[in-house]
Amino acid sequence: MATTTKPGVTVEYPSGKAIIAALKRAAIEYVVAVPDIVTSDGLLWPISRDPDLKLVRICKEDEGVSICAAMSYNGTRALLLMQQTGLMDSLNAIRAIGMDYQLPVCMMVGLQGKEAELKPAQSASYGVRIIEPVLDAMQIPSRLVETAADIGHIATDIDQAYRASAPFCFLVGRSPR
Amino acid sequence: MMRRDRALEVLKPRVDSQLVVAVYQTLFDWMAIHPRDLNYVATGAMGQASSHGLGLALANPGREVLVFDGDGSLLMNLGSLVSIANAAPANFHHFVFVNGVYEVNGAHPIPAADKVDFAMLARGAGYRQVAEFSELAQLESGIDAFLDEPGPALAVMQVEPGESYPRDYAYIHSAAARARFRRALAAS
Numbered sequence: 212m213a214t215t216t217k218p219g220v221t222v223e224y225p226s227g228k229a230i231i232a233a234l235k236r237a238a239i240e241y242v243v244a245v246p247d248i249v250t251s252d253g254l255l256w257p258i259s260r261d262p263d264l265k266l267v268r269i270c271k272e273d274e275g276v277s278i279c280a281a282m283s284y285n286g287t288r289a290l291l292l293m294q295q296t297g298l299m300d301s302l303n304a305i306r307a308i309g310m311d312y313q314l315p316v317c318m319m320v321g322l323q324g325k326e327a328e329l330k331p332a333q334s335a336s337y338g339v340r341i342i343e344p345v346l347d348a349m350q351i352p353s354r355l356v357e358t359a360a361d362i363g364h365i366a367t368d369i370d371q372a373y374r375a376s377a378p379f380c381f382l383v384g385r386s387p388r
Numbered sequence: 389m390m391r392r393d394r395a396l397e398v399l400k401p402r403v404d405s406q407l408v409v410a411v412y413q414t415l416f417d418w419m420a421i422h423p424r425d426l427n428y429v430a431t432g433a434m435g436q437a438s439s440h441g442l443g444l445a446l447a448n449p450g451r452e453v454l455v456f457d458g459d460g461s462l463l464m465n466l467g468s469l470v471s472i473a474n475a476a477p478a479n480f481h482h483f484v485f486v487n488g489v490y491e492v493n494g495a496h497p498i499p500a501a502d503k504v505d506f507a508m509l510a511r512g513a514g515y516r517q518v519a520e521f522s523e524l525a526q527l528e529s530g531i532d533a534f535l536d537e538p539g540p541a542l543a544v545m546q547v548e549p550g551e552s553y554p555r556d557y558a559y560i561h562s563a564a565a566r567a568r569f570r571r572a573l574a575a576s
Binding site for chain 1: 428430431432433435436439440441442443444446447448465467468470471474475561563566569570573574
């Protein structure tokens with residue numbers, strides 16, 4: 212879906228429906244979430260009504276790191292859906308439980324404040340600019356999800372995270388529609 | 389007031405196939421009193437035991453999950469009481485061992501040690517059942533009824549330290565401990 216964000220600049224927006232279909236292809240059974248305005252309309256509201264996905268609403272994002280990790284012990288797949296503020300708030304849990312313990316915590320993070328036509332590193336928002344460098348420093352692989360082509364990698368990335376028993380982080384840079 | 393190790397000894401004969409998530413000194417005491425492969429020892433970050441327990445309870449609906457939390461730990465994740473009440477897993481029984489201090493971090497007092505009421509917090513969050521135990525005889529007579537009722541349930545355990553069991557941090561954070569639990573979960 213292409214939309215003009217400002218004169219002369221047209222960007223593609225990701226399809227929420229296609230992202231949810233990719234999650235199902237990856238056998239995600241639970242979505243553990245704190246609401247985020249970037250992903251609210253395109254992902255969290257549709258997920259809340261989807262009979263194939265079980266939604267666990269939590270009060271704080273680090274709870275979700277533990278929930279997803281604990282579920283993985285019997286192979287149950289889960290996705291932690293949140294905003295980058297919640298990711299930053301959960302870094303120690305991700306460090307300990309995802310990285311030190313080598314557990315497959317898959318995260319999908321709305322980048323609130325990112326300009327649709329810019330890469331995260333070019334954003335005027337400090338809170339957005341630092342996310343990829345922070346993930347790199349923590350050695351957590353990530354993928355920017357903004358286009359249909361990006362969505363095409365989601366199921367494979369999740370499969371790989373569970374195969375490797377390691378965290379993975381999707382960064383949603385434009386609101387899914 | 390009851391000694392923590394004596395309280396755990398009351399629980400021991402009642403724990404067979406349950407998944408037990410425990411933290412800090414309660415975990416070290418439990419590992420010595422009832423070593424078993426279905427003890428989940430790797431909670432990673434302080435305060436996260438209740439959330440690991442919720443994940444286990446939801447992903448293993450046919451299994452009973454017991455969480456042996458600490459008061460300082462639970463204070464770091466009070467919101468989890470609300471998340472757990474909302475998810476409402478019937479197979480989730482939560483114990484908070486209240487000693488009023490951060491025992492393995494210098495025994496400093498928890499904030500509001502003389503005021504905070506964990507039973508009221510759990511009731512307010514929406515737990516289905518709340519019990520309080522402060523004496524061994526009371527625990528002996530009440531624990532079966534507590535465990536028989538569906539969760540989410542919280543038992544507030546007023547304890548003092550007992551025997552000082554060794555703090556084997558290397559084991560609880562080891563890959564071997566996680567693999568052991570994973571194998572036991574698959575096999576049982």
